[in-house]
Amino acid sequence: MKSFSKMVYPYVVWATIMIVAPMLLIVLYAFTVQGNSVLTLQFTLDNFARFFSDQVLPTVLWRSLKMAFVTTIICILLGYPTAYVIAKNQPGKQAVMVLLITLPMWINMLVRTYAWRGILSHMHMSGEIKVYIGMVYNFLPFMILQIYTALSKIDPALITAAHDLGANSYQTFRRVILPLSLSGIVSGITLVFLPAVSSFFIPKFLGGGRYVLIGNLIEDYFISTGDWNFGSAISLIMAVIILISMYITKKLDRQPAEKERR
Amino acid sequence: MEQKTGIFQKIWFWLIIAFFYLPIIYVVFFSFNRSKSLTNFTGFSQRWYQRMFESRPILEAIGHTVACALIATVVSTIVGTITAIGLSKSRRVLRETINQVNNLPMLNPDIVTAIGFMLFFTSLRIRTSFWTMVLAHIAFCIPYVILSVMPKLRSLDPNMAEAAMDLGCTPMQALTKVIVPQIKPGIISGALVAFSMSFDDFVISLFTTGPGVTNISIYVYGNVKRVNPTINALSALLVVVITTVLIIVNVVPMIHERRAGKRVTASQIETGIH
Numbered sequence: 222m223k224s225f226s227k228m229v230y231p232y233v234v235w236a237t238i239m240i241v242a243p244m245l246l247i248v249l250y251a252f253t254v255q256g257n258s259v260l261t262l263q264f265t266l267d268n269f270a271r272f273f274s275d276q277v278l279p280t281v282l283w284r285s286l287k288m289a290f291v292t293t294i295i296c297i298l299l300g301y302p303t304a305y306v307i308a309k310n311q312p313g314k315q316a317v318m319v320l321l322i323t324l325p326m327w328i329n330m331l332v333r334t335y336a337w338r339g340i341l342s343h344m345h346m347s348g349e350i351k352v353y354i355g356m357v358y359n360f361l362p363f364m365i366l367q368i369y370t371a372l373s374k375i376d377p378a379l380i381t382a383a384h385d386l387g388a389n390s391y392q393t394f395r396r397v398i399l400p401l402s403l404s405g406i407v408s409g410i411t412l413v414f415l416p417a418v419s420s421f422f423i424p425k426f427l428g429g430g431r432y433v434l435i436g437n438l439i440e441d442y443f444i445s446t447g448d449w450n451f452g453s454a455i456s457l458i459m460a461v462i463i464l465i466s467m468y469i470t471k472k473l474d475r476q477p478a479e480k481e482r483r
Numbered sequence: 484m485e486q487k488t489g490i491f492q493k494i495w496f497w498l499i500i501a502f503f504y505l506p507i508i509y510v511v512f513f514s515f516n517r518s519k520s521l522t523n524f525t526g527f528s529q530r531w532y533q534r535m536f537e538s539r540p541i542l543e544a545i546g547h548t549v550a551c552a553l554i555a556t557v558v559s560t561i562v563g564t565i566t567a568i569g570l571s572k573s574r575r576v577l578r579e580t581i582n583q584v585n586n587l588p589m590l591n592p593d594i595v596t597a598i599g600f601m602l603f604f605t606s607l608r609i610r611t612s613f614w615t616m617v618l619a620h621i622a623f624c625i626p627y628v629i630l631s632v633m634p635k636l637r638s639l640d641p642n643m644a645e646a647a648m649d650l651g652c653t654p655m656q657a658l659t660k661v662i663v664p665q666i667k668p669g670i671i672s673g674a675l676v677a678f679s680m681s682f683d684d685f686v687i688s689l690f691t692t693g694p695g696v697t698n699i700s701i702y703v704y705g706n707v708k709r710v711n712p713t714i715n716a717l718s719a720l721l722v723v724v725i726t727t728v729l730i731i732v733n734v735v736p737m738i739h740e741r742r743a744g745k746r747v748t749a750s751q752i753e754t755g756i757h
């Protein structure tokens with residue numbers, strides 16, 4: 222069967238060129254001076270110093286993180302009960318309900334967000350709230366589906382057992398259902414927080430142009446300003462922060478995962 | 484988990500569903516608006532549909548989106564399947580490394596992957612065009628195909644291909660006649676994921692496309708500041724097409740199953756087995 226293993230080699234080459242090299246280029250650009258050619262590389266930390274000493278930019282980063290965090294919390298609060306209701310139905314009904322949730326996801330995100338622009342123009346509310354509505358709208362389905370998947374895997378016998386052993390509905394939920402669905406919440410957080418931090422068309426469509434997030438900054442530095450080194454530095458900062466938050470989120474999930482393995 | 488759902492739970496579920504469908508219904512409704520307004524409905528007309536089918540940029544954007552999605556799907560499905568089969572037989576170190584590398588575009592925010600491609604193309608002095616966009620789409624679709632084919636390969640009996648070759652198959656025949664048919668569901672779902680990822684992509688396309696080459700997402704993005712009701716018509720068209728496709732995809736297998744069921748019972752009756 223060794224002959225089949227050779228079938229990987231073309232992709233190894235491709236992945237090195239098309240995935241690894243672009244990522245390394247971002248790091249390279251972030252640590253070099255603008256206007257460099259490959260022959261005269263000049264390394265610097267100026268791009269990072271410039272970002273953190275700026276009057277506005279760190280607040281933009283902070284705002285993006287705050288908005289992504291609040292969006293994630295809202296998605297858990299709305300998504301958990303929804304997933305719970307779905308999981309409580311008969312299997313046939315569950316499939317239809319899940320289909321109802323997934324159908325809108327097939328329609329282009331920009332198109333759906335654009336439609337919200339029309340609806341929200343009827344209402345007087347701040348740009349910030351409109352951006353929140355747009356984000357929750359776009360990312361809530363991911364949270365619902367992740368939590369639903371975790372809930373539907375719970376063995377019903379465990380719930381019966383909890384009741385038989387004298388737990389009331391609240392205790393059963395708190396001690397049995399919630400811990401077992403934690404893995405769903407954690408993967409939901411990843412699927413909501415990550416795109417929410419970096420989203421840039423939602424604030425652009427719904428925030429009235431003034432509501433700038435980190436994604437808008439990166440887009441600006443690459444497409445309008447053309448300062449790629451600084452833009453790369455900003456994306457690197459964002460990527461590192463996301464990596465750290467993912468690591469923390471994963472830690473939350475470790476305990477139940479270990480129990481499962483045992 | 485099966486329990487009775489109360490009236491409040493039903494109301495809650497339908498409120499969430501209403502939230503999800505509201506903008507879709509809104510955009511379809513306003514695509515028939517006579518005036519340019521996105522807020523006041525002044526009467527029915529089909530002028531924005533007419534305008535859409537006369538608009539070159541929109542038709543081009545649709546064409547680019549479909550062409551790019553088709554090419555990216557075909558190439559990434561073939562390459563992804565071949566790679567997955569290879570990975571299932573290769574050393575653990577290599578498999579783990581490739582998985583980690585594939586995680587990069589899947590776990591990174593789209594915008595980071597996108598600027599990576601953009602820097603890559605400009606560093607190599609490749610002028611961005613429709614084809615750089617296609618290349619980027621292929622690159623971010625392959626990991627998803629691998630991800631959906633791998634589990635099917637894992638559940639495959641490792642001796643199967645060997646047995647086929649012992650019985651006189653060439654390695655190529657063992658691959659196409661034994662392995663591929665068994666992992667077909669994984670390949671199909673991989674292809675579907677790839678198509679929908681490519682079709683809906685905005686961020687990566689925006690950064691890798693050439694000047695003047697737009698897809699549907701980029702067109703919507705570029706026209707959002709102006710009042711342009713043809714976008715409503717375009718959105719409504721997408722809604723109708725996608726809903727139809729999804730209904731066909733979901734209903735046709737059901738009908739097939741029912742027919743197949745009937746045929747089985749019919750043949751059972753013919754042969755006298757009940």
